[in-house]
Amino acid sequence: xxxxxxxxxxxxxxxxxxxxxxxxxxxxxxxxxxxxxxxxxxxxxxxxxxxxxxxxxxxxxxxxxxxxxxxxxxxxxxxxxxxxxxxxxxxxxxxxxxxxxxxxxxxxxxxxxxxxxxxxxxxxxxxxxxxxxxxxxxxxxxxxxxxxxxxxxxxxxxxxxxxxxxxxxxxxxxxxxxxxxxxxxxxxxxxxxxxxxxxxxxxxxxxxxxxxxxxxxxxxxxxxxxxxxxxxxxxxxxxxxxxxxxxxxxxxxxxxxxxxxxxxxxxxxxxxxxxxxxxxxxxxxxxxxxxxxxxxxxxxxxxxxxxxxxxxxxxxxxxxxxxxxxxxxxxxxxxxxxxxxxxxxxxxxxxxxxxxxxxxxxxxxxxxxxxxxxxxxxxxxxxxxxxxxxxx
Amino acid sequence: xxxxxxxxxxxxxxxxxxxxxxxxxxxxxxxxxxxxxxxxxxxxxxxxxxxxxxxxxxxxxxxxxxxxxxxxxxxxxxxxxxxxxxxxxxxxxxxxxxxxxxxxxxxxxxxxxxxxxxxxxxxxxxxxxxxxxxxxxxxxxxxxxxxxxxxxxxxxxxxxxxxxxxxxxxxxxxxxxxxxxxxxxxxxxxxxxxxxxxxxxxxxxxxxxxxxxxxxxxxxxxxxxxxxxxxxxxxxxxxxxxxxxxxxxxxxxxxxxxxxxxxxxxxxxxxxxxxxxxxxxxxxxxxxxxxxxxxxxxxxxxxxxxxxxxxxxxxxxxxxxxxxxxxxxxxxxxxxxxxxxxxxxxxxxxxxxxxxxxxxxxxxxxxxxxxxxxxxxxxxxxxxxxxxxxxx
Numbered sequence: 028x029x030x031x032x033x034x035x036x037x038x039x040x041x042x043x044x045x046x047x048x049x050x051x052x053x054x055x056x057x058x059x060x061x062x063x064x065x066x067x068x069x070x071x072x073x074x075x076x077x078x079x080x081x082x083x084x085x086x087x088x089x090x091x092x093x094x095x096x097x098x099x100x101x102x103x104x105x106x107x108x109x110x111x112x113x114x115x116x117x118x119x120x121x122x123x124x125x126x127x128x129x130x131x132x133x134x135x136x137x138x139x140x141x142x143x144x145x146x147x148x149x150x151x152x153x154x155x156x157x158x159x160x161x162x163x164x165x166x167x168x169x170x171x172x173x174x175x176x177x178x179x180x181x182x183x184x185x186x187x188x189x190x191x192x193x194x195x196x197x198x199x200x201x202x203x204x205x206x207x208x209x210x211x212x213x214x215x216x217x218x219x220x221x222x223x224x225x226x227x228x229x230x231x232x233x234x235x236x237x238x239x240x241x242x243x244x245x246x247x248x249x250x251x252x253x254x255x256x257x258x259x260x261x262x263x264x265x266x267x268x269x270x271x272x273x274x275x276x277x278x279x280x281x282x283x284x285x286x287x288x289x290x291x292x293x294x295x296x297x298x299x300x301x302x303x304x305x306x307x308x309x310x311x312x313x314x315x316x317x318x319x320x321x322x323x324x325x326x327x328x329x330x331x332x333x334x335x336x337x338x339x340x341x342x343x344x345x346x347x348x349x350x351x352x353x354x355x356x357x358x359x360x361x362x363x364x365x366x367x368x369x370x371x372x373x374x375x376x377x378x379x380x381x382x383x384x385x386x387x388x389x390x391x392x393x394x395x396x397x398x399x400x401x402x403x404x405x406x407x408x409x410x411x412x413x414x415x416x417x418x419x
Numbered sequence: 420x421x422x423x424x425x426x427x428x429x430x431x432x433x434x435x436x437x438x439x440x441x442x443x444x445x446x447x448x449x450x451x452x453x454x455x456x457x458x459x460x461x462x463x464x465x466x467x468x469x470x471x472x473x474x475x476x477x478x479x480x481x482x483x484x485x486x487x488x489x490x491x492x493x494x495x496x497x498x499x500x501x502x503x504x505x506x507x508x509x510x511x512x513x514x515x516x517x518x519x520x521x522x523x524x525x526x527x528x529x530x531x532x533x534x535x536x537x538x539x540x541x542x543x544x545x546x547x548x549x550x551x552x553x554x555x556x557x558x559x560x561x562x563x564x565x566x567x568x569x570x571x572x573x574x575x576x577x578x579x580x581x582x583x584x585x586x587x588x589x590x591x592x593x594x595x596x597x598x599x600x601x602x603x604x605x606x607x608x609x610x611x612x613x614x615x616x617x618x619x620x621x622x623x624x625x626x627x628x629x630x631x632x633x634x635x636x637x638x639x640x641x642x643x644x645x646x647x648x649x650x651x652x653x654x655x656x657x658x659x660x661x662x663x664x665x666x667x668x669x670x671x672x673x674x675x676x677x678x679x680x681x682x683x684x685x686x687x688x689x690x691x692x693x694x695x696x697x698x699x700x701x702x703x704x705x706x707x708x709x710x711x712x713x714x715x716x717x718x719x720x721x722x723x724x725x726x727x728x729x730x731x732x733x734x735x736x737x738x739x740x741x742x743x744x745x746x747x748x749x750x751x752x753x754x755x756x757x758x759x760x761x762x763x764x765x766x767x768x769x770x771x772x773x774x775x776x777x778x779x780x781x782x783x784x785x786x787x788x789x790x791x792x793x794x795x796x797x798x799x800x801x802x803x804x805x806x807x808x809x810x811x
Contacts, residue, residue: 063687163687223669223695230696231657238650240632258630265623277615295455295555297720303615304622328689
């Protein structure tokens, strides 16, 4: 764990080293309308690109990130990016999402904290962070912001929209909201509608952040460094981290090992730590350094609100809008987005005679296997994208 | 939800209506030694009994409760007991744990808050609640306290020791610690050693209680009514509640229904509540009324420390001490104590040629199915106990 002082918020701020980020600002004259009825102006989308756009702009791939991801899908850690790209094993020259062949775009989501407008961003009215003034955003709002970016980049349609977990929710909404702008779809470890159990985990995490007296109702940005809602965010993150992994792997990796470190205390003390607790705490503390608690709330809420059927009559009618080849991928050990949910995506798309396929990652790592064992779908994804590249 | 004012702690206190509780006090002259090396004196065990003890004391059955259970295994709610008995469908005249035939004993565990000595109990030195002075207790310490009670009641050996979840941990420890005092064993939805994932859930819940500024390091008993660590305890309980149930049942029961109540807010508001969130919140608030936050921590920690192998060389050697007929029961939908753990109990016991059997409750309700669908094992439990009653 780093010994740098803890920030009041882990949000990237304008003026910090940009890393590979570029920025696009829209809604400078007309306000951007959200699902909730609220509006935003001067909306920034931070994004990165890899590879060259063809003359006919036909080789553009949109990659959508998950909860605490950002635009840095590929490449090393460095100034501006504390971590290497979250899918460096899959995105790059000669990799399945081949940046020698495709122009890959990844944008930080609306509500995020890595350069795109979110709760830690300066409010245009007063330059102070939005904090509690930041409105609820939905997956559809994220897609709307991405569609503005696509316009700006001259990308009329995506050869493929690809995402895992929350990224897959965006991919599904892209195909439903903009059927003429998407030519294929890859939805990994995701769902058409957040389930009650997913909402349950999300809602408990939100309560933990709210319980932190340093959350200040969402307006904690004036606190001193190290004095932000680190504890609440760390607890929320730990809940998520358990659901991202699996019983098997926790047993294999940690068993009942006692941490044995000085801070772990006596083995029969109330606050002694087993290795698994130390591991979770490490993940909890780590998120605090690179993520904003309000963004964590905003994005988590967007996932719970995710429902492709909302306002569209029924799930069947919503999914019938998807008329492009679809690859759905599940993970047998995923306790958070169980494989039946991705099988259902392939079934719904295929119901209308549209080409759909389902693949399962055979990994014990749970939900995070889409990041850890993505190579299992490398060949098939490579083939799927090669076919998609012929669709113009 | 009750509109009574919230207590500072939900612990039962001496002087409250006793309900069916009786009390046994020990360690009045010699201190009671715990696994941790700490000692206690003037230890109280609250217990209830049903049915008559045979002249030879051969028909005594010990029933062990789970995390937030208590001695009130059977019977109606009433003064002193906010809830009906936690296993009223299984314990009573003509029921599988037949109080016409057996003398059934159920004791509140050491560390509990329903009459047995725990963190909310008066410290003998000053009459003030133990609070942060209460030592860590283990499942073995709970069994040691129960063995003192058995001595007091004139019960040299139990015809059967029966428990689900943490109750099953006690049942296993009884058979390992006191092989000559147990003639049969029923272990339901439990394990031989807490796994890393179980510890993970427990540890996160403890952090939520600790985050509550009203927890006061465990010394909150002087706070005003309604001003205790209700929020932290409610969050910890909600984490547990999700693990006690299942994805299937949450989907069937709540789906994505919006609570639609006044307090639920706008459907696109950050703090709107889906039905599943309202349900969890209800369970969280309910525990606060009847349970003490420090007992929640103490008992949860005891479960995480549970390991029949600790100090006994190996799991195999520890389990080899069990030389009595054993019935292990699992639930296919249990995500917290998965069925493989109870199959392993039956396998370990059977390895030495001891009679062991495994049964599975076919219920979608998850861990709590041992309370909800216990009737599925009623016939087999009835038969198992009838056989056990012949062993003297």
